[in-house]
Amino acid sequence: MDNKLMAVAKREYMERVRSRWFILGTLAVPALAVAALAIPMYMASRGASSSLRHITVIDATGTGMGERVAKALMADSSLGSAKTDSIATRVINVDAAQLPVQEHAATAEVELPKHIVGYLVLTDSTLAGKSARYAGRNASSIADMEKLESVVRQASMIVRLERQGVRSDLVNDLASSHLKVNSERLSERGRAGSGEAGLIAGIAVGLLLFMSIIIHGNNVLRGVLEEKSTRVAEVVLSSVKPETLLAGKVLGVGAVGLTQQIAWLGIGAYLMGFVAPIMMKNAGGGAGAAASSGTMSGMFASLSPEVLMVALVYFVIGFVFYATLYAAAGSMVNSEQEAQQAAVPVMILLMSTWLMVNPVMINPNSTLAVVLSWLPWSSPIIMPMRMGLTAVSPMAIAGSIVVAILGCIVAIWLSARIYRVGMLMYGKKPSLAEVAKWIRYA
Amino acid sequence: MSDFAIDIRNVVKRYEEHVAVRDLSLQVPRGSVYGLLGPNGAGKTTTIRMILDIIAPDAGTISLFGQPHTTVGVLDRVGYLPEERGLYKKMQVRRVLLFLAELKGMKPAVAGPRIDEWLERFGLVTPEKNWGEARVDELSRGMQQKVQFIATLLHDPELVILDEPFSGLDPINAQALKDAVLELKRLGKTVIFSTHVMDNAERMCDSVCIIARGEKVLDGAISDVRRQSGTRNVALALAGGAHNGVGGVLRDPTLVRKMDDNNNYFELELAPAADPQVLLRRLIEAGANVERFELVQPSLHQIFLQRVGAAGVEEGLTGHG
Numbered sequence: 093m094d095n096k097l098m099a100v101a102k103r104e105y106m107e108r109v110r111s112r113w114f115i116l117g118t119l120a121v122p123a124l125a126v127a128a129l130a131i132p133m134y135m136a137s138r139g140a141s142s143s144l145r146h147i148t149v150i151d152a153t154g155t156g157m158g159e160r161v162a163k164a165l166m167a168d169s170s171l172g173s174a175k176t177d178s179i180a181t182r183v184i185n186v187d188a189a190q191l192p193v194q195e196h197a198a199t200a201e202v203e204l205p206k207h208i209v210g211y212l213v214l215t216d217s218t219l220a221g222k223s224a225r226y227a228g229r230n231a232s233s234i235a236d237m238e239k240l241e242s243v244v245r246q247a248s249m250i251v252r253l254e255r256q257g258v259r260s261d262l263v264n265d266l267a268s269s270h271l272k273v274n275s276e277r278l279s280e281r282g283r284a285g286s287g288e289a290g291l292i293a294g295i296a297v298g299l300l301l302f303m304s305i306i307i308h309g310n311n312v313l314r315g316v317l318e319e320k321s322t323r324v325a326e327v328v329l330s331s332v333k334p335e336t337l338l339a340g341k342v343l344g345v346g347a348v349g350l351t352q353q354i355a356w357l358g359i360g361a362y363l364m365g366f367v368a369p370i371m372m373k374n375a376g377g378g379a380g381a382a383a384s385s386g387t388m389s390g391m392f393a394s395l396s397p398e399v400l401m402v403a404l405v406y407f408v409i410g411f412v413f414y415a416t417l418y419a420a421a422g423s424m425v426n427s428e429q430e431a432q433q434a435a436v437p438v439m440i441l442l443m444s445t446w447l448m449v450n451p452v453m454i455n456p457n458s459t460l461a462v463v464l465s466w467l468p469w470s471s472p473i474i475m476p477m478r479m480g481l482t483a484v485s486p487m488a489i490a491g492s493i494v495v496a497i498l499g500c501i502v503a504i505w506l507s508a509r510i511y512r513v514g515m516l517m518y519g520k521k522p523s524l525a526e527v528a529k530w531i532r533y534a
Numbered sequence: 535m536s537d538f539a540i541d542i543r544n545v546v547k548r549y550e551e552h553v554a555v556r557d558l559s560l561q562v563p564r565g566s567v568y569g570l571l572g573p574n575g576a577g578k579t580t581t582i583r584m585i586l587d588i589i590a591p592d593a594g595t596i597s598l599f600g601q602p603h604t605t606v607g608v609l610d611r612v613g614y615l616p617e618e619r620g621l622y623k624k625m626q627v628r629r630v631l632l633f634l635a636e637l638k639g640m641k642p643a644v645a646g647p648r649i650d651e652w653l654e655r656f657g658l659v660t661p662e663k664n665w666g667e668a669r670v671d672e673l674s675r676g677m678q679q680k681v682q683f684i685a686t687l688l689h690d691p692e693l694v695i696l697d698e699p700f701s702g703l704d705p706i707n708a709q710a711l712k713d714a715v716l717e718l719k720r721l722g723k724t725v726i727f728s729t730h731v732m733d734n735a736e737r738m739c740d741s742v743c744i745i746a747r748g749e750k751v752l753d754g755a756i757s758d759v760r761r762q763s764g765t766r767n768v769a770l771a772l773a774g775g776a777h778n779g780v781g782g783v784l785r786d787p788t789l790v791r792k793m794d795d796n797n798n799y800f801e802l803e804l805a806p807a808a809d810p811q812v813l814l815r816r817l818i819e820a821g822a823n824v825e826r827f828e829l830v831q832p833s834l835h836q837i838f839l840q841r842v843g844a845a846g847v848e849e850g851l852t853g854h855g
Binding site: 095099100318323324326327328330516 | 550583586587588589609610612614615616618619620621622623624625629633634636637638639682685
């Protein structure tokens, strides 16, 4: 019996691991993920928005605010080094009456294929802290507009402070201060790394499980369908119990998933070793690099052995839960298209959980979050995430695991019965009522 | 130790709309070739699946080699070739065979050499190409059928169950299969196969069971079945045909139950209590010029038609056996 279970699991594992797709996926995914992380950072640091300097500031406030904005833009290191920049920000001081004429000229200038990308208009309204206007080719760049907004906001504040008679050295000091809040999570067990790191670890575990279920759950479904449609199922079922075949399949495919994830983590960590120093160098000066390296080490510190163990337990339970349901869906149908339909209820369970990730992240102690970390189909994703975000009592974790295991047993029982009947049932796709009958029959 | 390889007692299998098998009992003697006969939809495949514990009966018991068929390890002694045959398409032939052997409890070290042996025996290993190394979907249909047959026999089963083994076989492969079945019998194995082609059954089987609409119509050794089938037929040839007095004798219901009149040649089914000698005497007394008077046993085909009839084939049943 056990040897047969192992034979089924071994076949599933070996046939999948040998396939070209597995090898490709195992190598390509971490490479793509690291690239997806590194390239935007690299692009951002490479002054993709350095063109923000190449604008005309039309200052109608008569306070020298335009000069301040230009100076701040030139001094901003996140826009790249000002020394290598051939074009400086231009400031034109005008009367309010001349404004329409100047704006017209600036518009014409931007429309020419030149280096000037846009113009910024500062008026009395800006000085009052209300609004400024910008028009340019990069107006839809969120990063550029945010940067511009913060520069203008700070300039308007400083001009107003100066007008109130605040000492100029104090004003300059205020202007150059960059405050950063370093968050740190506290729990009963003391310091547990930075809050940000815990969040990343929690999301990473949840995301990994979510992806595994989708990829390998569908593999289980397709494997069941293959056995059914090639009719090999009947020979196999004359030698092993359907429950053994189902269990072996889930075990074998699950082991493939685990193998792939370990490979992903390993390859990902290896590649990060190359990419991280480049990313930090480009992350905008020493302070940024220190902060991001702190986050990195904090992230690994927050993945304590206990958390990893619990995450692994949830991983196994969650995978078994969903994979058996996928197997049942696969055994009910005769074609790939029908299989996608049959898998919809399983997808709904999974997607509804995934949609709750954001609310739980925002408030990990809400009633919603607590309920979701007890329901067997959502706890494997939600609970490890909550553990990363907040302190969860060991009793609650143990209780939720017990509930999840019970849920698993119900899912296996139901799936095994559907599977037993479904595997030898050909013809039209069964209705829900018919499936309910199968469950009673088997 | 039981004398029966298969012993089925009062087995019932119901489905929502119909009863697939009702109160079926049959015994397959060890070392025999046994035919399970019946029209499509009679319950043959359902019966076979129940023997193999693929589906569970609603009532009744099934024993293999004197033990309940659910006993651990008993089904490892059985080889099964289903009607709907298939293999893992993307898998290497040797690996498929190894996997199926492992499911029957064989150790890979034992199964490996035996796979090579069988592949060679079936001509799947040639100097040009070793098909064992190929993927299943590279094989022709005929080759795949050979691989399936190897999978059935690889673990040297004592009982071999073949569901409609002749369907889809060309005459050459059909002959090869007949030879293989007789070879198994010579080796002391028990073979049970289902078919709706009576000719095959008549030539190969020691015993048969005819089922229709899920019920047993008759069973037993072929010679007994013919005897028991109750019908004694008389082949009668009269020179000059049946004139007046002779016609009266042939129409006497105490002697003849049914008559197939071909003018000079008659096939008569005797009435239940009738004595063929009395009939012959009466015919001669009536002045008949008898050219031929022979007691004949009906063929399996005739018995089948007679006992099952056209009504035995239920309409609208597209399921397997």
